[in-house]
Amino acid sequence: MHAVTEAVDGRAEPGTPEPVAPVPGASVGRWRRLAGPGALLSYLALAVLxxxxxxxxPNGxxxxxxxxDHGVFLFMIAHGERVVFHGADLLVSDRLNAPAxxxxxxxxxxxALSLPAAPVTHLLGAGVSVALLLTLGLAGTAAAWYWLFTRLVRGRLAAWLGGLWCGFAPAMVSHANGHVNFVCQFVVPFIVWQVLRLREPGRVVRGGLALALLITVQAFINEETLLFTALALGVFALAYAVQRRREAVAVWRRFVAGLGVAAAAAGALLAYPLWHQFFGAGSYHGQPFPPDQYVTDLLSLGAYARQSLAGNAALARAVSVSATEENTFFGVPMLIMLGVMVVMLWRSAAARATALAGAVLLVMSLGPQLRVAGHDTGIPLPFGLISHVPILDLVSVTRFAMVSATLVGVLIALAADRIRDYPxxxxxxxxxxxxxxxxxVLPKPLPIVGADPLPPFLTQGTWRQYVSADRTLVPVPLPEVTHGRAGMRWAALSGLEFAVPGGYFMGPADPPSDETGSWHAPPRASTVLLDWVREYGIRPVLTPVDRRAARTDLSFWRADAVVLVPGSDKADLLAATLTDLLGRSPQRIGGVQVWDVRDLAVAPPG
Structure with missing residues (x-):
C-alpha cells in the first residue's frame, strides 16, 4: 500500500504502490521483550494497575x-445477562423506568460487550464484569492499535509506543471512570485497516463485507466512537486525495465501491436496531443540554489530567467539564513534541492528512465559541454552523477531541519509526x-469509594415475599441522574430480578408533548413531592389530593412495595412523609423499612 509506504519512510512520491519492506533486525534486539506477547502483557499489566x-x-x-455512570453500566451489563439467561428483549428493558x-x-x-460477558455476570456479578470490561478495554484498545502499527511501521518499539498512547492517553484513562463504551475501542483499528485496504485490487466485495461486520460490532459498542471514526477517516481520505491526486484517481472507483458494499451490508444488519433507536418507543430527539455546555477548553491542551502522574486536580477541574471528560490534557512537552513530529513527517502526505484530521476534530471539540480558562470568549468557531445538524446534535462536543488524542498516538508511532533514519x-x-x-501523562490508579452493601432484604431474597414477578419495587429516593442511584444499583446487582420506576437513562423528557432527550423518567406527583422533602428538609403538610396522587402513581408503577434506601439523605423525614402519604407504618425487615402497598396499587382510584 503506497500510503503506508509513504507514512513509513516519509519520502515516497506518487507512483506504483510498493509493499513495505521489513528492515532486518527491526523486530529484534534490545526491544525483543516488547514484541508480540510481551507488548500485550505490558498493556494488560498497566490496565490492571x-x-x-x-x-x-468489584461488586462492593x-x-x-x-x-x-458506573451505576448505569452495571445496569447495562446486567441487561446483557438477562437477555442471555432469561430470554429478555434485546432492545428494550422493562426493569428500569417501569412501566414504560x-x-x-x-x-x-x-x-456487543454485555452479551459475551453474560456468563461472568451470571456467575460473579455485574460489578466484576464492569471491572473486567474496563480493564480489557484499555489493554485491548492498546493491543489493537499495536497490531495496526506493526503493519504501518518497521519497528516494534514505535508500534508499542503508539499503542501505549492510544490505549492509555489521558482521555482513555479519564473515560475509564465508568465509561465502558468509550474505553472499549479495540474494534476501531480494524475498521481503519479495512478502510485503508479498500484501495487494493480485488477487495471491493470481500473488504466491504468485512468492514460492514466491524461497523456493526462497533455500533453495538458505541455509536459515538463510530461517528468519530467515520469523520476522521473522511477528513483523512479527502486530505490525502487532494495531495495525491493521481493516486486517488487510480483507486477511487474501487475504494468508493468498497465503501458502498460496506454501507449496504451494514445498513441491512443495522436497519431495524437503528429504526428502533430513532423511532421506537422510548426514542428521543436532541440532548438535554445546549451544544456549548460541554466543550474543550483551549488551556486543557497544555494541562495535565487528574489521573496523570503530573496531574493537578484543581487545575484540571478548572479547564475540564468533568473528571470523565478530560479528552485532551496532552501537556506542554507533548505539544512541543507534536510540532517536532509533524515537521519530521512533513514530507509524508499520509502524516500530513493524519495531522489535519486531528486538527479538524480538535477544532470541532472547541464548540460553537472559544472557551479559555473556563470563560466563554464569545469568539465564534466553525462548529456553531453545524451544531444543530441531526446526529451531531446528539454528541457531547468535547468528545470530538478523543479522535485528536488517538491521532497523536498515530503520529508518535510514525515519528518513532522515522527517527531511526536520523543521525x-x-x-x-x-x-x-x-x-x-x-x-x-502516564496514568495513576483510579480512585474508588465503597458502595453501601445490598441489604439482607435483597441478598436473602426476602423481597420476593412482597413483589410479584410482574410488579415493581419502588426504592425511595427514586433513582435518577442526580440522586437515588442506590435503587438502580440494587436492581443491577440483584440480576434485574425485579423492576423499579425511574432511573438514570436517556429517554424523552415528557412524551408525547416533549420528546427532547432527558436523563430521567418523566416527573410524577409523588417523585416531585419526595424530591422536595429531600432537597429542602421540610416535612410537608399533606392533603387528600397528595394521597390520591400517590395512589395513582403506585398504580401507574404497578408497585407492590415501597422501600426506603438505608442511609439516604433526610431518611427520617422521607420515612415520616411516606408513612403519612401512604396511610400506614413501615415494616422493618432485612435492614430496610418496607411499606406493603399491594392493596393500594391494584388499580387507579376512581
Whole structure:
C-alpha cells in the first residue's frame, strides 16, 4: 500500500504502490521483550494497575469520580445477562423506568460487550464484569492499535509506543471512570485497516463485507466512537486525495465501491436496531443540554489530567467539564513534541492528512465559541454552523477531541519509526524529548469509594415475599441522574430480578408533548413531592389530593412495595412523609423499612 509506504519512510512520491519492506533486525534486539506477547502483557499489566483499587471488590466499590455512570453500566451489563439467561428483549428493558421501560438502542447499552460477558455476570456479578470490561478495554484498545502499527511501521518499539498512547492517553484513562463504551475501542483499528485496504485490487466485495461486520460490532459498542471514526477517516481520505491526486484517481472507483458494499451490508444488519433507536418507543430527539455546555477548553491542551502522574486536580477541574471528560490534557512537552513530529513527517502526505484530521476534530471539540480558562470568549468557531445538524446534535462536543488524542498516538508511532533514519545526536534528542512528554501523562490508579452493601432484604431474597414477578419495587429516593442511584444499583446487582420506576437513562423528557432527550423518567406527583422533602428538609403538610396522587402513581408503577434506601439523605423525614402519604407504618425487615402497598396499587382510584 503506497500510503503506508509513504507514512513509513516519509519520502515516497506518487507512483506504483510498493509493499513495505521489513528492515532486518527491526523486530529484534534490545526491544525483543516488547514484541508480540510481551507488548500485550505490558498493556494488560498497566490496565490492571489503573483499575487495581476497583478489582479489590468489584461488586462492593464504585469509581468515585463517576459513580453515577458506573451505576448505569452495571445496569447495562446486567441487561446483557438477562437477555442471555432469561430470554429478555434485546432492545428494550422493562426493569428500569417501569412501566414504560428503556429503549436500549437509544442508550449506551454496549450489547456487543454485555452479551459475551453474560456468563461472568451470571456467575460473579455485574460489578466484576464492569471491572473486567474496563480493564480489557484499555489493554485491548492498546493491543489493537499495536497490531495496526506493526503493519504501518518497521519497528516494534514505535508500534508499542503508539499503542501505549492510544490505549492509555489521558482521555482513555479519564473515560475509564465508568465509561465502558468509550474505553472499549479495540474494534476501531480494524475498521481503519479495512478502510485503508479498500484501495487494493480485488477487495471491493470481500473488504466491504468485512468492514460492514466491524461497523456493526462497533455500533453495538458505541455509536459515538463510530461517528468519530467515520469523520476522521473522511477528513483523512479527502486530505490525502487532494495531495495525491493521481493516486486517488487510480483507486477511487474501487475504494468508493468498497465503501458502498460496506454501507449496504451494514445498513441491512443495522436497519431495524437503528429504526428502533430513532423511532421506537422510548426514542428521543436532541440532548438535554445546549451544544456549548460541554466543550474543550483551549488551556486543557497544555494541562495535565487528574489521573496523570503530573496531574493537578484543581487545575484540571478548572479547564475540564468533568473528571470523565478530560479528552485532551496532552501537556506542554507533548505539544512541543507534536510540532517536532509533524515537521519530521512533513514530507509524508499520509502524516500530513493524519495531522489535519486531528486538527479538524480538535477544532470541532472547541464548540460553537472559544472557551479559555473556563470563560466563554464569545469568539465564534466553525462548529456553531453545524451544531444543530441531526446526529451531531446528539454528541457531547468535547468528545470530538478523543479522535485528536488517538491521532497523536498515530503520529508518535510514525515519528518513532522515522527517527531511526536520523543521525545519532538527533535520535538521542528525540527520545529524550519524547520521554519528557510521555512520562508525566502516564496514568495513576483510579480512585474508588465503597458502595453501601445490598441489604439482607435483597441478598436473602426476602423481597420476593412482597413483589410479584410482574410488579415493581419502588426504592425511595427514586433513582435518577442526580440522586437515588442506590435503587438502580440494587436492581443491577440483584440480576434485574425485579423492576423499579425511574432511573438514570436517556429517554424523552415528557412524551408525547416533549420528546427532547432527558436523563430521567418523566416527573410524577409523588417523585416531585419526595424530591422536595429531600432537597429542602421540610416535612410537608399533606392533603387528600397528595394521597390520591400517590395512589395513582403506585398504580401507574404497578408497585407492590415501597422501600426506603438505608442511609439516604433526610431518611427520617422521607420515612415520616411516606408513612403519612401512604396511610400506614413501615415494616422493618432485612435492614430496610418496607411499606406493603399491594392493596393500594391494584388499580387507579376512581
Amino acid at each position: 489503573v483499575l487495581l483499587q476497583l478489582w479489590r471488590d 466499590r464504585v469509581l468515585s469520580a463517576n459513580d453515577d 421501560g428503556v429503549n436500549m438502542m437509544a442508550n449506551t447499552s454496549v450489547l 545519532h545526536r538527533r535520535r538521542v534528542a528525540f527520545w529524550a524529548g519524547l520521554a519528557v512528554a510521555l512520562v508525566p
